[in-house]
Amino acid sequence: MGLPVKREEEQIVPGGSLARRAGIAPSPPVLMNASDAAKNLKLTEEPAVQGPRKQREVLKGLRDLQQLQKQTIAVLESVRDNLSDIQNVLRSPEATRGVEKQRNAAALLAKGFSRDAVLQARGAVDLLPANPEPHLLLSLALAADQQDDEALTTARRGLALFDARQHGMGIEAALLHAIASLGQSAEAADRWMQIITTLPLKVLLENVARIAVCYPIDCDRAALDESLAARLTRALADLNDVRRAANREEIDAATMLAALDAAHEHKLAATHRAVLVHVAQRAKLLREPTDSIRFLNDFVVPLGNRGLTRSATGLGRQTLKALMQARADAMTLHRAMQKLQLAGATMPTQQVSQLLWHWAQSGRAASRTRLGLSVGALLMALGTSAGAWTSGYVPNVPMPPIGPWAIDLGETKFMLTAFHVSLGILCLGALVGVLALMRRCPHVELPNGRQPLTKEELAYLARRDVRWDIRSALMKA
Incomplete structure (x- = not known):
C-alpha cells in the first residue's frame, strides 16, 4: 500500500485517491477534525432557497460532508499507523528512484542493452550526484557503448567522489580497473x-x-x-x-x-x-599453553596442508619452545604432538614424542624405584623388629615359642631358629633397597626447572592408547 506520487503532467484531486481506495466519493481538502470543520465551514452565497425541501437537502449535504471528512481522517490515520517508514521515503524520493534506476542500469548492462543502460545510469547520476556507484555503472555503460572519452571522465569523477569510510573497496577497485581498461x-x-x-x-x-x-x-x-x-x-x-x-x-x-x-x-x-x-x-x-595450541591449530596445520613444510616445521619448533617455557603439562604436550603430526612437521614431532616417551619410561622407572625402596625399608624394619624380639633383647617380652627347626643337609644338620628367619628378612629388605638404588632414577629429570610430574600426568602417560600414539609418532618420525 503506498501513497500516490504527484507528477508534473498530472493533477491530483485532494482526497481523491484515498477516497477511491476507501470506496467513497471524492471530497474537498481534508480538515484536521470534524469540530473545526463545523466551525470554519463557510457556505457560499446561493440564490434564495425556496421551500423547506431545498433546506433539508442543504442540511443533509452538510452532514454528509462532515461524515466524509471523518472517514477521510480515519483513512489517513490508518495509513500513518500501518506505514511507519512512509516519512523516510517521502523525505528522499530522489534516492529511492536513483537506486531503482541504478538497478535497472545494471540489469540492462548485464543483458547487453548498453544504450538503454546509459540512459538509466545518467538518471541515477542526476539523482545521486555524490555517490560513486552510479558513476561506476555509467562509466561501464559508456565503455560498452564505445564512448571511451566520456567513460574515462565519468570514472575519474567517481574515483574523486570515493570515500573509504562510506564505500567498500570493491567500488574503488572497479573504478581503477575501468580506468586501466580505457588505456x-x-x-x-x-x-x-x-x-x-x-x-x-x-x-x-x-x-x-x-x-x-x-x-x-x-x-x-x-x-x-x-x-x-x-x-x-x-x-x-x-x-x-x-x-x-x-x-x-x-x-x-x-x-x-x-x-x-x-x-x-x-x-x-x-x-x-x-x-x-x-x-x-x-x-x-605466545605466552599461555592454550594460545600455543590455538596457534598450532590455526596456522601450523593449515601451512602444512598447503605444502609449506619448512615454514610449518619452523613455526612448530617455535611453538614447542613456547610450550616448554610455559611449563605445559603432559596432556597439553601430547595434544601439541598430534597437531604437529597433522601438519607434517617431522622434527618438532620427533622432539616432543621423544620427550613424552622419556617421561613415560622414566616415570615408570621412578615409580618402581620408589616402590622398591619402600618395600626394602619395610622388610628391613620388619626383620630388625623380629630379630630383636626373637633374640630376647626386648625387656619384659617373652620369646615366641617358634622353632627351632632342624634342616637335614645330608651329612650335616642345621638348626634354623626364629632369629635366623628375622635375619633373612632383614637381608632381603637390604637387597631390595640396594637393587632399587642401583636403578638411579628416583625422580624424572625435567627441563626449565619444571615441577615434578603429578600423579595425573604419570597416569595419563601410562595409558595404553597414549603410549601407542607416542610410539607410532616416534616410528613415523
Whole structure:
C-alpha cells in the first residue's frame, strides 16, 4: 500500500485517491477534525432557497460532508499507523528512484542493452550526484557503448567522489580497473600504490587478491609485489614498537591465510614471505599453553596442508619452545604432538614424542624405584623388629615359642631358629633397597626447572592408547 506520487503532467484531486481506495466519493481538502470543520465551514452565497425541501437537502449535504471528512481522517490515520517508514521515503524520493534506476542500469548492462543502460545510469547520476556507484555503472555503460572519452571522465569523477569510510573497496577497485581498461594503466597503477601505502593492515590483507586481480595487466607486477611487501614490513615494524604495543590490531588467522593464498596464486613472492614473517611474529608473542595450541591449530596445520613444510616445521619448533617455557603439562604436550603430526612437521614431532616417551619410561622407572625402596625399608624394619624380639633383647617380652627347626643337609644338620628367619628378612629388605638404588632414577629429570610430574600426568602417560600414539609418532618420525 503506498501513497500516490504527484507528477508534473498530472493533477491530483485532494482526497481523491484515498477516497477511491476507501470506496467513497471524492471530497474537498481534508480538515484536521470534524469540530473545526463545523466551525470554519463557510457556505457560499446561493440564490434564495425556496421551500423547506431545498433546506433539508442543504442540511443533509452538510452532514454528509462532515461524515466524509471523518472517514477521510480515519483513512489517513490508518495509513500513518500501518506505514511507519512512509516519512523516510517521502523525505528522499530522489534516492529511492536513483537506486531503482541504478538497478535497472545494471540489469540492462548485464543483458547487453548498453544504450538503454546509459540512459538509466545518467538518471541515477542526476539523482545521486555524490555517490560513486552510479558513476561506476555509467562509466561501464559508456565503455560498452564505445564512448571511451566520456567513460574515462565519468570514472575519474567517481574515483574523486570515493570515500573509504562510506564505500567498500570493491567500488574503488572497479573504478581503477575501468580506468586501466580505457588505456590509462599508468594512472591506475599510481593510484594503486597510494592505496597500498595508506590502507590499514587488516584491510590490506583482506584485499590482497582483489588488488592483484584489478592491478593493470600491462604494468610491472614486480612493483606491486615490492609495494605490498614494503607495506607489510612497515606494519611489522610498527607492531614491534613498544610505544604502539597497546594499539596492536588483532588479525584473525583466516585473513592472513587468505592473503597468503592470494600471494601464492598471483606469484607475489615478496608478499608471500612478508605474510609468513607476520605469522612468525605472532608465534613470538605466545605466552599461555592454550594460545600455543590455538596457534598450532590455526596456522601450523593449515601451512602444512598447503605444502609449506619448512615454514610449518619452523613455526612448530617455535611453538614447542613456547610450550616448554610455559611449563605445559603432559596432556597439553601430547595434544601439541598430534597437531604437529597433522601438519607434517617431522622434527618438532620427533622432539616432543621423544620427550613424552622419556617421561613415560622414566616415570615408570621412578615409580618402581620408589616402590622398591619402600618395600626394602619395610622388610628391613620388619626383620630388625623380629630379630630383636626373637633374640630376647626386648625387656619384659617373652620369646615366641617358634622353632627351632632342624634342616637335614645330608651329612650335616642345621638348626634354623626364629632369629635366623628375622635375619633373612632383614637381608632381603637390604637387597631390595640396594637393587632399587642401583636403578638411579628416583625422580624424572625435567627441563626449565619444571615441577615434578603429578600423579595425573604419570597416569595419563601410562595409558595404553597414549603410549601407542607416542610410539607410532616416534616410528613415523
